[in-house]
Amino acid sequence: MEGELIMEYSFPVTRTEHPKPKPNQENLVFGTVFTDHMFEMSYDADKGWYDGKIIPYGPIMLQPSSMVLHYGQEMFEGLKAYKTDDGRILLFRPEKNAERTNLTNERMCMPQIDPNLMIEAIKAVVRVDKDWIPDRKGNSLYIRPFIIATDPYLGVRPSKTFKLYIILSPVGNYYKGGLQPTKIFVEDEYVRAVAGGTGAAKVGGNYAASLKAQVKAAEKGYTQVLWLDGVERKYVEEIGTSNAFFKINGEVITSPLTGSILPGITRDSVIHLLKHWGMKITEKRITIQEVYEAHAEGKLEEVFATGTAAVISPVGELNWKNQIISINNNEIGVVSQRLYDTITGIQTGRLDDIFGWTVEL
Numbered sequence: 001m002e003g004e005l006i007m008e009y010s011f012p013v014t015r016t017e018h019p020k021p022k023p024n025q026e027n028l029v030f031g032t033v034f035t036d037h038m039f040e041m042s043y044d045a046d047k048g049w050y051d052g053k054i055i056p057y058g059p060i061m062l063q064p065s066s067m068v069l070h071y072g073q074e075m076f077e078g079l080k081a082y083k084t085d086d087g088r089i090l091l092f093r094p095e096k097n098a099e100r101t102n103l104t105n106e107r108m109c110m111p112q113i114d115p116n117l118m119i120e121a122i123k124a125v126v127r128v129d130k131d132w133i134p135d136r137k138g139n140s141l142y143i144r145p146f147i148i149a150t151d152p153y154l155g156v157r158p159s160k161t162f163k164l165y166i167i168l169s170p171v172g173n174y175y176k177g178g179l180q181p182t183k184i185f186v187e188d189e190y191v192r193a194v195a196g197g198t199g200a201a202k203v204g205g206n207y208a209a210s211l212k213a214q215v216k217a218a219e220k221g222y223t224q225v226l227w228l229d230g231v232e233r234k235y236v237e238e239i240g241t242s243n244a245f246f247k248i249n250g251e252v253i254t255s256p257l258t259g260s261i262l263p264g265i266t267r268d269s270v271i272h273l274l275k276h277w278g279m280k281i282t283e284k285r286i287t288i289q290e291v292y293e294a295h296a297e298g299k300l301e302e303v304f305a306t307g308t309a310a311v312i313s314p315v316g317e318l319n320w321k322n323q324i325i326s327i328n329n330n331e332i333g334v335v336s337q338r339l340y341d342t343i344t345g346i347q348t349g350r351l352d353d354i355f356g357w358t359v360e361l
């Protein structure tokens with residue numbers, strides 16, 4: 001055991017006695033390899049959050065009656081740490097993940113957490129496993145905080161006890177050999193979320209409910225689904241686990257945060273950048289019909305998805321009710337490429353961080 005004083009928070013560290021070999025950086029598959037350590041912290045109503053510590057990565061003990069296993073009271077986050085060419089370690093907007101954690105927790109009747117505590121916990125565990133951060137261009141360390149309800153109880157009510165974990169996974173570039181346009185299936189049968197539901201929260205249940213459509217799209221040869229609104233199945237909402245942007249006749253359009261959309265941190269960064277570049281960016285609802293009409297008129301210039309995993313993901317093809325359209329000749333759009341280069345440049349310290357988005361460890 002050794003103590004580490006980290007700002008106002010100090011987390012004891014128990015180091016593993018069995019360090020694992022680091023993976024080959026050339027063929028890292030997302031979410032398959034985990035580092036040597038993890039962060040664990042407990043919560044109960046009397047003590048608040050307590051006993052934060054860093055321990056060897058490994059199985060966790062839970063009562064089979066733990067509420068998370070039955071009613072899914074849980075949440076998760078996702079962000080990345082990057083190693084710069086000169087060896088510094090940068091996090092990208094971690095305060096936004098802490099802020100979103102509290103929005104999710106509020107919706108899920110889970111306790112609030114001091115954003116500083118969460119950020120310091122992330123920093124502390126990344127520091128312990130810093131040698132796991134890949135330094136190959138395009139690679140990074142994916143950080144997955146999550147909170148689960150641990151009351152051993154089968155009644156339906158909010159749990160009174162919780163655990164927060166932070167696990168780390170070295171990940172490769174989402175695209176082998178650079179950006180590539182994807183094929184997207186417009187889902188008009190299953191829905192992801194409705195206003196008043198949990199779509200704006202980052203909770204596992206949303207993803208469990210999305211699997212059916214994802215499997216259906218994959219069977220048809222599509223990378224992901226474009227979700228339509230859950231009420232009328234008309235308005236475009238999100239693409240898989242990303243936010244969706246449409247460039248029509250010079251104007252970039254994305255869905256407003258209606259309550260059924262996850263407030264993506266990449267989405268927010270893209271909106272900032274487009275405004276900064278003087279481009280027309282509008283948060284408004286548009287229908288899939290309008291997207292197809294714009295295409296028919298030759299005005300649909302680009303479609304792209306935004307998220308932590310791939311950053312920017314250009315869309316090359318849409319299939320809505322078997323009407324297949326090709327966007328920008330299935331090539332990467334100028335705006336998609338510029339956003340990708342700029343955001344990844346800031347994340348990895350190659351470009352000036354003019355908005356103060358990165359946090360150095």
Ligand SMILES: Cc1ncc(COP(=O)(O)O)c(C=O)c1O
Nearest residue numbers: 241242243262264265266307308
């Ligand atoms: C449903 C959904 N929408 C959007 C996003 C993009 O959010 P962010 O840019 O914060 O990764 C994600 C990924 O976290 C997601 O799961």
